[in-house]
Amino acid sequence: MRSFDGSHHTISFSSLSDATADSVIAEQAAHYRALGIEVEWKVYQHDNPPELLERIERHGFEAGPCETVLVLDLRDRLNWIDEASAQVIRVENTLQVELFRSAAEEIFKKNYEFTASELLSAIESGSARHRAYMVIDGNAAVSIGRLHTHPQSVFGGLYGGGTLEQYRGRGFYRATVAARAKDAVKLGARYLIVDALPTSRPILENLGFVRLTTTWPCTLKL
DSSP: OEETTSOBOOOOOTTOOTTTHHHHHHHHHHHHHHHTOOEEEEEETTOSSTTHHHHHHHTTEEEOOOEEEEEEETTSOOGGGGOOOSOEEEOOSHHHHHHHHHHHHHHHOSOOHHHHHHHHHHHHHTOOSEEEEEEEETTEEEEEEEEEOOTTOSEEEEEEEEEOGGGTTSSHHHHHHHHHHHHHHHTTOSEEEEEEOTTTHHHHHHTTOEEEEEEEEEEEOO
16 A cells, blocks of 8 residues: 555555455545545455455545556566667756656646655665656657666566657657666666556567556545
């Protein structure tokens, strides 16, 4: 479960059953409503009980579009990583963060203030755990994506990848994936993992990503 005030919560629900699910969901919903925090509960296809998504929605969570969890083994020979035609810039200063944020808000139609502040903090501290990437056309970012890594994890996570509608079909999204894959390898990741929307799933599968499961991001509205 992830809260949108910037803090992250990992909660184990291994004991969820047909008998306990509703009470646990109600408890969590009440807890975060009392805190005044909007949170996201990721429901996976293999979660129990089987109708967990419907139960969560009955308690006020709003399910987002279905996403496909895809993984790529970076140890395989991936020639496409070095064949991207578009030039991708890694975001490394305040002006670039603003360009990234502007594109993200236009693509995804939501506020990216918190993400922008996270990126600035990472840049200022010299951290490589959260990086952003973009393709520039003129004075604007037209395609973007982010990479999360951790020195104690074999996974690199792809987040927030997207391209302005008028620039799609030119290989820009693929180029941002390639740039992130290169850095993930340098940072020690063995795999890339991503929750892909239907628009990006075919591109990623064509690059060798393999389906693991499906998931729904469910947001508790305040």
